[in-house]
Amino acid sequence: MGTNDEWLAQVTEDALDPDLPICDPHHHLWDFQHERIEPRYLLDEILKDVSSGHNIVSTVFIQCATMFRADGPEAMKPVGEVEFVNGIAAMAASGLYGKTRIAAGIVGYADMMLGSAAGDVLDAEIAAGNGRFKGIRHMATWDADPAVPNGRFIDRGGLLMEPAYRDGVRELTKRGLTFEGWCYHPQLPEMIDLARAHPDQVIIMNHLAAPLGLGSYAGRREEVFEVWKDYFAELATCPNVVAKLGGLNMEYLGFGWQHRPKPPTSDELVEATRPYFDFVIEKFGPDRCMWESNFPVDKLSSSYNILWNSFKKISKDFSAGEKAKLFHDTAVRVYSL
Amino acid sequence: MAYNTNWLNLVQEKPLEPKLPICDPHHHLWEFRHERVAHRYLLEEILEDVQGGGHNIVSTVFIECGAMYRKSGPKHMRCVGETEFVNGVAAMAASGLYGKTQVAAGIVGTADLTRGCRAGAVLDAQIVAGGGPKGRFKGIRHSASWDADPIIPKGRLNPGKGLYLDKTFREGFAELAPRNLSFEGWCYHHTIPDLTDLAKAFPDTTIILNHFGGPLGIGPYEGQQDEIFKTWRKDITELSKCPNVVAKLGGLNMEMNGFGFQHRPLPPTSDELVAAYRRYFEHTIDKFGPDRCMFESNFPVDMVSCSYTVLWNANKKMAKGASAKEKAALFHDTATRIYKL
Numbered sequence: 001m002g003t004n005d006e007w008l009a010q011v012t013e014d015a016l017d018p019d020l021p022i023c024d025p026h027h028h029l030w031d032f033q034h035e036r037i038e039p040r041y042l043l044d045e046i047l048k049d050v051s052s053g054h055n056i057v058s059t060v061f062i063q064c065a066t067m068f069r070a071d072g073p074e075a076m077k078p079v080g081e082v083e084f085v086n087g088i089a090a091m092a093a094s095g096l097y098g099k100t101r102i103a104a105g106i107v108g109y110a111d112m113m114l115g116s117a118a119g120d121v122l123d124a125e126i127a128a129g130n131g132r133f134k135g136i137r138h139m140a141t142w143d144a145d146p147a148v149p150n151g152r153f154i155d156r157g158g159l160l161m162e163p164a165y166r167d168g169v170r171e172l173t174k175r176g177l178t179f180e181g182w183c184y185h186p187q188l189p190e191m192i193d194l195a196r197a198h199p200d201q202v203i204i205m206n207h208l209a210a211p212l213g214l215g216s217y218a219g220r221r222e223e224v225f226e227v228w229k230d231y232f233a234e235l236a237t238c239p240n241v242v243a244k245l246g247g248l249n250m251e252y253l254g255f256g257w258q259h260r261p262k263p264p265t266s267d268e269l270v271e272a273t274r275p276y277f278d279f280v281i282e283k284f285g286p287d288r289c290m291w292e293s294n295f296p297v298d299k300l301s302s303s304y305n306i307l308w309n310s311f312k313k314i315s316k317d318f319s320a321g322e323k324a325k326l327f328h329d330t331a332v333r334v335y336s337l
Numbered sequence: 338m339a340y341n342t343n344w345l346n347l348v349q350e351k352p353l354e355p356k357l358p359i360c361d362p363h364h365h366l367w368e369f370r371h372e373r374v375a376h377r378y379l380l381e382e383i384l385e386d387v388q389g390g391g392h393n394i395v396s397t398v399f400i401e402c403g404a405m406y407r408k409s410g411p412k413h414m415r416c417v418g419e420t421e422f423v424n425g426v427a428a429m430a431a432s433g434l435y436g437k438t439q440v441a442a443g444i445v446g447t448a449d450l451t452r453g454c455r456a457g458a459v460l461d462a463q464i465v466a467g468g469g470p471k472g473r474f475k476g477i478r479h480s481a482s483w484d485a486d487p488i489i490p491k492g493r494l495n496p497g498k499g500l501y502l503d504k505t506f507r508e509g510f511a512e513l514a515p516r517n518l519s520f521e522g523w524c525y526h527h528t529i530p531d532l533t534d535l536a537k538a539f540p541d542t543t544i545i546l547n548h549f550g551g552p553l554g555i556g557p558y559e560g561q562q563d564e565i566f567k568t569w570r571k572d573i574t575e576l577s578k579c580p581n582v583v584a585k586l587g588g589l590n591m592e593m594n595g596f597g598f599q600h601r602p603l604p605p606t607s608d609e610l611v612a613a614y615r616r617y618f619e620h621t622i623d624k625f626g627p628d629r630c631m632f633e634s635n636f637p638v639d640m641v642s643c644s645y646t647v648l649w650n651a652n653k654k655m656a657k658g659a660s661a662k663e664k665a666a667l668f669h670d671t672a673t674r675i676y677k678l
Binding site for chain 2: 083
């Protein structure tokens, strides 16, 4: 039981369009992350979510610094995460746990600041993933405001601009691996610069770059929205960038759902988040967009079932072909599942 | 929670010599094995035994059990899913988040050696899935356990009689040595001479005898344990003359061994296990020597008759007269040397 299951259970909905095949291209698996709403999120736990009503046919695991090796060279410790997830993926691929191919794709971590030496780590991760390893994420999330939490291991801004980091990104490109772009909205110009400097590198923008609503950004949602829109429109001009649609339920945005007596309905989520999603889909198009759950992080604010209901409501007016892309095909293509 | 946990709890012992480092070189991991005493035996469950049981288990070796085979893809490659799965569990243990025991530091999978030289491709895929040539994948088991009597369980691939003598099987077997992989010999007592023949034909392949070569004690073999022991004794002596063979000491708790502890109102104490099994252990250690012997748990299969704590207490009582160096070999060093842990 996650720590907020009782709270979430106050609002339940039937799954909309329950047969629509979905690839959930962004979730985590971990144990002992006590700072999170679900300290343990392993196969048993994710199966409960993906079996809760929507038709999740496959998923992509995204790094979360879990199960790093306790021993061995520092640079190689993240390979343990890939081994761990590949084991879970093998369990799911046995068919014993139902039809969902959990972690059909694996995105790990390699320290891009290693520069060209990151190549050895990537090769080890490719081997450990045995066909499932697709790319890496090295977060750049940082903000000068101390009220905004920085990403794990991130002690400064400007990471995306550093030459060593970009040398690391080149190692990805050489190997045909993907790069998850994860920064806050004020850092988007750096992401755009990176995307332009590396036109052959597939960049998957995470969580809409989290338009911030915390600390000095609190109470400035409209103003932030305008800035964010300008940046995102610019980012969309880079053909090598695709966008994940989700992750808006985290604390950074300041919606504060988690502080209410009851969790939001999918209608409430739609009302709050629609302007962001509509804008991104308009600029990137369904071929370059994929809905994501960002679970269990986003479980902070809503159940898996209600979250996907909100996505389906936002996508209501798209054609069947466009829906297929938004919920499945773009993810499968980008991650070569 | 196993089906028999309450029953097992009726006999509890304190772990003897709780600091002695142990490598448990033979256990399984699986889920949904409803015919077994523990239908789920994954990381959490084995941790309850290796860390909750009070003995100092520093590392373990997983032995194939048909778990998590791929649901799709070429049939002969489906067993690679088992290695991927176990390598994942091993990575969790290697993170240090779950305590010091390196669960599945070694992985023994399977490959159908009756595919002849084509088995090599499966072995290569297994090595990759276990993390490459210096990784966790150590070898395979391809069981020859077979008996004409239907009451005796047959190996997973229903090997029929004489698998270890089969020409095509041996073509597959020849793929092991060039890859530096070991072979688990698993058969019933009447087939030990076949294993000896195999060992002589492949002096460069390390063969690890499983479970004393499975002395049977049910069906047609019920009540004949003394007679069978005499033949078994001779066959083990012969096998021990092959320097490429080492022996695992354990695995006598199974139904087919016929000791029947699981049918009693109370589970056995370690003293009772020692009394029942001693002659098998003593003869094997006598012939192979501690440098070629390793105690094993065969869990959760052997959990049908006793707890992990009681089992290792029995093993420690068996080794009571051994020197510190011999004990180190029996409980740890032989296993880590043979499996290159």
